[in-house]
Amino acid sequence: MADVKDFISSDPIAWCPGCGDYGILNALKAALVKLGRKPKDIVIASGIGQAAKLPHYIKCNCINGLHGRSLSYASAVKIVNRELTVIVTTGDGDCYGEGGNHFIHNIRRNVDITVIVHNNQIYGLTKGQASPTTDEGYVTKVQPQGVILEPIRALEMAIALGAGFVARGYSSNMEHLSWLILEGINHKGFSLVEVLQPCVSFNKKNTHEWYSKRVYKVNDDPAYDPGNFVAAFQKASEWGDRIPTGIIYRAEKPSYGEKSGLDKAAPLVDSDIDDIDLTGILKGFA
Numbered sequence: 366m367a368d369v370k371d372f373i374s375s376d377p378i379a380w381c382p383g384c385g386d387y388g389i390l391n392a393l394k395a396a397l398v399k400l401g402r403k404p405k406d407i408v409i410a411s412g413i414g415q416a417a418k419l420p421h422y423i424k425c426n427c428i429n430g431l432h433g434r435s436l437s438y439a440s441a442v443k444i445v446n447r448e449l450t451v452i453v454t455t456g457d458g459d460c461y462g463e464g465g466n467h468f469i470h471n472i473r474r475n476v477d478i479t480v481i482v483h484n485n486q487i488y489g490l491t492k493g494q495a496s497p498t499t500d501e502g503y504v505t506k507v508q509p510q511g512v513i514l515e516p517i518r519a520l521e522m523a524i525a526l527g528a529g530f531v532a533r534g535y536s537s538n539m540e541h542l543s544w545l546i547l548e549g550i551n552h553k554g555f556s557l558v559e560v561l562q563p564c565v566s567f568n569k570k571n572t573h574e575w576y577s578k579r580v581y582k583v584n585d586d587p588a589y590d591p592g593n594f595v596a597a598f599q600k601a602s603e604w605g606d607r608i609p610t611g612i613i614y615r616a617e618k619p620s621y622g623e624k625s626g627l628d629k630a631a632p633l634v635d636s637d638i639d640d641i642d643l644t645g646i647l648k649g650f651a
């Protein structure tokens with residue numbers, strides 16, 4: 366039996382009091398306890414940002430690398446050692462901005478990883494510049510006239526690109542978020558769990574109160590079918606007075622490990638270098 370104490374890290378937490386990141390950290394820990402695996406079987410990869418500090422605050426394997434690049438090394442870890450549970454924690458800037466290219470191609474590649482995007486709609490670590498998800502009109506020190514661009518439509522993008530698991534949670538709905546993360550981990554293939562989270566220091570518009578008034582759970586409606594591509598795409602496009610959370614889209618499809626044949630071969634990590642046949646692996650990187 367796993368216990369939440371197994372995942373306690375001794376690193377002091379450097380987030381602001383009231384930050385939504387705490388809710389995400391606790392939801393992830395609760396999901397890992399339910400998953401029942403040991404810290405040595407879990408890898409959390411991240412880039413740069415407040416969100417990207419999360420792996421320091423959980424005791425398990427951690428890779429904290431370059432800004433925007435975490436999906437590439439997370440996928441590599443899973444390809445080499447499929448026995449590991451591989452999770453990415455990334456920010457809206459890290460994933461959709463600096464890491465936008467990796468976001469697109471890793472969805473297409475469909476390696477079995479779970480990507481948790483802490484979406485505070487701002488560049489938090491660098492003190493409040495607009496990110497790809499900042500609402501139009503929001504005033505920052507760098508955008509004193511207000512943001513003139515429309516926010517990126519990341520959930521719609523993920524569905525359109527063929528992601529097999531697309532979900533959205535809210536950092537204050539911890540139990541619901543924990544369920545989404547666990548479902549994402551158990552989904553075979555690329556899973557996106559975007560999490561709405563307030564940034565108490567640099568996003569003065571989209572506060573706890575702002576999100577709490579708007580979020581609702583799509584899966585409470587028995588008529589909502591996450592397997593319906595068109596309905597899911599429509600649901601993912603909702604943003605305003607009502608913001609959907611829950612499993613927005615889910616579809617089974619072969620993962621990279623299945624398509625490349627790797628899942629049937631000995632794990633690369635256990636193989637002698639001379640016995641490794643790279644043909645199947647390289648086909649997936651065309």
Ligand SMILES: Cc1ncc(C[n+]2csc(CCOP(=O)(O)OP(=O)(O)O)c2C)c(N)n1
Pocket residue numbers: 413414415416417432455456457458459460463483485487488489490491496
């Ligand atoms: C290549 C590169 N570009 C820019 C930066 C500066 N930088 C570091 S963190 C960051 C923003 C992170 O924002 P986000 O991913 O939304 O995470 P948050 O801090 O909001 O959790 C930026 C622009 C960097 N470190 N490397």
Ligand SMILES: [Mg+2]
Pocket residue numbers: 456457458483484485486487488489496
């Ligand atoms: Mg951010």
